[in-house]
Amino acid sequence: MVRLGELEQQVIGVLWQDDGSELTVREVAAHFPDHAYTTVLTVLDRLERKGMVRRIRDGRAHHYTPTGTREEYAAALMREALSSTPDPDAALVHFAESVSPEEAELLRKILGQPGPTRTPRTKK
Amino acid sequence: MITVAVLASFAVVMFGPAGMWLERSSWPRRAPRAAIVLWQAMGINGALAAIGAGLALAAEPLHRGIVSGVANIVGGAADRRSLPINGLYEACGLTLAAIAVAVLMAGMVNTTVRTILTRRRHRILLDLVAVRSQEAPGALLLRDPRATAYCLPGVRPRIVVSDGTLELLDQSELAAVVDHEWGHVHERHDLVMLPFSSLIEMLQWMPYTTRAPRSVAALLEMAADDYATRHHDRRVLASALVSMADTSLVPACAFAAGSKSIAVRVERLVSTQTNSRLSATLAIGAAGMLLAAPFMVVGLM
Numbered sequence: 001m002v003r004l005g006e007l008e009q010q011v012i013g014v015l016w017q018d019d020g021s022e023l024t025v026r027e028v029a030a031h032f033p034d035h036a037y038t039t040v041l042t043v044l045d046r047l048e049r050k051g052m053v054r055r056i057r058d059g060r061a062h063h064y065t066p067t068g069t070r071e072e073y074a075a076a077l078m079r080e081a082l083s084s085t086p087d088p089d090a091a092l093v094h095f096a097e098s099v100s101p102e103e104a105e106l107l108r109k110i111l112g113q114p115g116p117t118r119t120p121r122t123k124k
Numbered sequence: 125m126i127t128v129a130v131l132a133s134f135a136v137v138m139f140g141p142a143g144m145w146l147e148r149s150s151w152p153r154r155a156p157r158a159a160i161v162l163w164q165a166m167g168i169n170g171a172l173a174a175i176g177a178g179l180a181l182a183a184e185p186l187h188r189g190i191v192s193g194v195a196n197i198v199g200g201a202a203d204r205r206s207l208p209i210n211g212l213y214e215a216c217g218l219t220l221a222a223i224a225v226a227v228l229m230a231g232m233v234n235t236t237v238r239t240i241l242t243r244r245r246h247r248i249l250l251d252l253v254a255v256r257s258q259e260a261p262g263a264l265l266l267r268d269p270r271a272t273a274y275c276l277p278g279v280r281p282r283i284v285v286s287d288g289t290l291e292l293l294d295q296s297e298l299a300a301v302v303d304h305e306w307g308h309v310h311e312r313h314d315l316v317m318l319p320f321s322s323l324i325e326m327l328q329w330m331p332y333t334t335r336a337p338r339s340v341a342a343l344l345e346m347a348a349d350d351y352a353t354r355h356h357d358r359r360v361l362a363s364a365l366v367s368m369a370d371t372s373l374v375p376a377c378a379f380a381a382g383s384k385s386i387a388v389r390v391e392r393l394v395s396t397q398t399n400s401r402l403s404a405t406l407a408i409g410a411a412g413m414l415l416a417a418p419f420m421v422v423g424l425m
Contacts, residue, residue, distance in 0.1 A: 104370035
């Protein structure tokens with residue numbers, strides 16, 4: 001049995017894949033033949049409570065649509081991560097704060113390295 | 125009155141010059157963990173001394189020492205036989221002590237709750253949006269061209285890197301960065317930071333409350349660097365650090381005021397000088413004395 005959390009990830013994945021269109025529970029459930037219709041409904045319900053999907057009533061059918069694209073949400077998370085300066089009261093702990101290119105140059109000298117490697121290094 | 129004076133002077137020294145001295149000192153970077161313990165001990169000493177001074181002031185008219193004096197006041201209140209507060213000293217002392225305790229507690233609860241909620245919201249979204257990283261096992265990958273690496277500490281911790289980070293760092297640098305983040309998580313640096321974070325928001329006029337959080341945050345980074353370099357090359361981590369900090373490679377939303385600490389971390393990693401056992405021992409010893417001191421004063425006087 002897949003944990004609900006993982007199923008949530010898969011269900012929102014299906015909605016994101018479908019590029020903003022509205023899907024009925026049945027259409028979503030079709031992607032998950034191993035899970036009961038009600039399970040998928042529960043998951044959509046949980047996603048709605050988390051604000052990730054919006055339910056649209058259309059006659060007797062309910063349609064679900066994501067409130068934002070995956071990229072939008074990733075960007076929002078990045079924004080939160082990047083804006084959490086090394087303020088000690090930040091909720092996220094950053095790997096490195098920022099220095100100016102000049103300072104970085106100076107630090108590279110300490111390291112005995114040449115200038116910035118703008119092109120990605122070959123991965124070992 | 126001597127007890128009040130001694131305890132009050134503890135508080136004044138700890139929250140004043142002692143913090144200024146410790147921030148300016150250079151030995152903490154060779155003994156980051158011990159220095160953090162010393163910051164903690166200074167805070168606890170100062171807080172206990174301040175509260176103790178308030179209680180001592182309250183017990184002063186009874187001439188019975190703090191412990192039995194306060195017991196007497198509280199006992200009187202419980203019995204309702206006499207008004208517990210019958211003098212200016214008692215009123216001032218008890219009020220000051222109570223305010224100090226209440227302010228510290230409220231600040232701590234407030235910060236804790238807010239931090240937990242922020243992290244929870246972030247984690248819920250993260251789990252839906254991020255994918256498992258192939259390149260950095262154990263880390264989540266955000267599909268974003270900007271580079272970032274951070275950890276979401278807590279009971280259900282997450283380490284996060286982004287596409288930009290994978291582009292920027294080579295395999296060994298990436299592994300070192302991820303391990304640095306695990307250092308924060310495993311050593312529960314978030315719990316160490318919590319009381320200091322709550323200090324930032326209050327009592328801004330005291331040297332300790334502005335310096336301690338900054339210094340401890342920087343020292344925790346060094347501690348995580350030490351954790352990572354147990355299994356990774358020091359220079360590799362240093363080079364990752366410079367690449368991740370360089371704004372010509374990584375666009376930053378905000379310039380950090382304390383960019384000096386990056387330089388300190390890099391110098392520390394490339395330096396042949398290892399951590400100093402002597403500094404650590406001395407710092408821990410001093411911390412022990414600071415913790416015992418307020419109790420000794422109350423016991424002896």
